[in-house]
Amino acid sequence: MDILYKSIFYISAFIIFWAMIGYPLSIKILGKLFKNKTLKKDYSHQPSVTVMVVAHNEEKVILEKLKNIIGLDYPKDKLEFLIASDNSTDRTNEFVRKFIKEHPNIKMRLYEVKTRKGKTNAQNEAQKTVKTDFLVMTDANSMLEKNSIRELMAAFTDDDIAYVTGKLSFINKKSSDVSSAEGSYWDNDLAIREIESRFQTITAGNGALYACRTKDYYDFDPIQSHDSAMPLYFALLGKRAIANHDAIAYEKAGEVIEDEFGRKVRMNRIILKHILPDLRILNIFKYKWFTYFYFGHRTCRYLLWIAHLLLFISNILLLKESWFYILTFSGQVLFYLTAVIRIVTKSNIKYLTLTYYYCVTLLAQWVGVYNVLTGKAKPFWEKAESTR
Numbered sequence: 001m002d003i004l005y006k007s008i009f010y011i012s013a014f015i016i017f018w019a020m021i022g023y024p025l026s027i028k029i030l031g032k033l034f035k036n037k038t039l040k041k042d043y044s045h046q047p048s049v050t051v052m053v054v055a056h057n058e059e060k061v062i063l064e065k066l067k068n069i070i071g072l073d074y075p076k077d078k079l080e081f082l083i084a085s086d087n088s089t090d091r092t093n094e095f096v097r098k099f100i101k102e103h104p105n106i107k108m109r110l111y112e113v114k115t116r117k118g119k120t121n122a123q124n125e126a127q128k129t130v131k132t133d134f135l136v137m138t139d140a141n142s143m144l145e146k147n148s149i150r151e152l153m154a155a156f157t158d159d160d161i162a163y164v165t166g167k168l169s170f171i172n173k174k175s176s177d178v179s180s181a182e183g184s185y186w187d188n189d190l191a192i193r194e195i196e197s198r199f200q201t202i203t204a205g206n207g208a209l210y211a212c213r214t215k216d217y218y219d220f221d222p223i224q225s226h227d228s229a230m231p232l233y234f235a236l237l238g239k240r241a242i243a244n245h246d247a248i249a250y251e252k253a254g255e256v257i258e259d260e261f262g263r264k265v266r267m268n269r270i271i272l273k274h275i276l277p278d279l280r281i282l283n284i285f286k287y288k289w290f291t292y293f294y295f296g297h298r299t300c301r302y303l304l305w306i307a308h309l310l311l312f313i314s315n316i317l318l319l320k321e322s323w324f325y326i327l328t329f330s331g332q333v334l335f336y337l338t339a340v341i342r343i344v345t346k347s348n349i350k351y352l353t354l355t356y357y358y359c360v361t362l363l364a365q366w367v368g369v370y371n372v373l374t375g376k377a378k379p380f381w382e383k384a385e386s387t388r
Helices: 002-033 062-070 092-102 119-127 148-154 177-199 226-236 257-267 271-275 289-302 304-317 323-345 350-374
Strands: 049-055 079-086 108-113 134-139 161-170 209-213 240-251
Touching: 002 177, 002 289, 002 304, 049 062, 049 119, 049 148, 062 079, 062 092, 079 092, 079 119, 092 108, 108 119, 119 226, 134 148, 134 240, 148 161, 148 209, 148 240, 161 177, 161 226, 177 240, 177 257, 177 289, 177 350, 209 226, 209 240, 226 240, 226 289, 257 350, 271 289, 271 350, 289 304, 304 323, 304 350, 323 350
Parallel strands: 049 079, 049 134, 079 108, 161 240
Antiparallel strands: 134 209, 161 209
């Protein structure tokens, strides 16, 4: 049995190490070794574009969003706007209709989803009315840089590039310890995605700003999110999903732990499927870097919830083996204890906050798994008020 316990211990330890330290470090080394790999752009590429905004009860931010997108620096004769309202019950639709009436020279229309089934379903329905060559999707609370559409289109330099995501930048990193922790995590993740993009393809995008060819759009199951589903879908077709971080969207990160926890639970609503969504990913001879990227950036991260539990349990069972296991167990206890200390003391010490934030992320994964197993995972959610 000792062999079994040790196998579980070391496999679990490797998953945690590779997800949080090994893989990020390896990617940064690759980035430095191959600095000549850069993103190509063609600013003469200016196809017709529809900017789609999906909104559910966004009366607090929808007018600011509409003013933001009509100010985008892109040829007006090639730009249209589509507001997909996911069965909004507040004044969102009213505000949009009034805005359209007050701006008759702007090509903007409202698509009303009759039954709320979530963001992805709203995108599926509204996309069928799009006639332009490209589709850019953005969230109601994401404010775009004026050149963001030009930047996204400029990155479609080859036919094999099917998806381009922009850079999401948080404007309130210093507002609270929660937004600061999320900002630190996100900045590190963006650096990884930029290098993945240069080599081959990213493993996930972000909902704040991304684009694809209208003809390439695929109707995903409403429980899925384009953030994770689209890059994977295109990668398995042999196409590229890349990042152009000169196309920038601004948002507020969650400033209270309840909002950030809820967001992470939503992200994990199909976590079990994300671990290895398709066996074809394992074919490194066909998918090359993507196999490596997905294992390190996705599979290992989606296994953290179970890896930490198995590491802890197997460590207990190995305590009598040697001082090494006593030391590793003590380290684990101390790690979780720092999160508890942060809860009790509400300290702003950076290390305590980061440990606490990490543990909240693990708990969100466990809740996501629970929701999947009990059938409680749903394709829609209530927005985080602190991000508006």
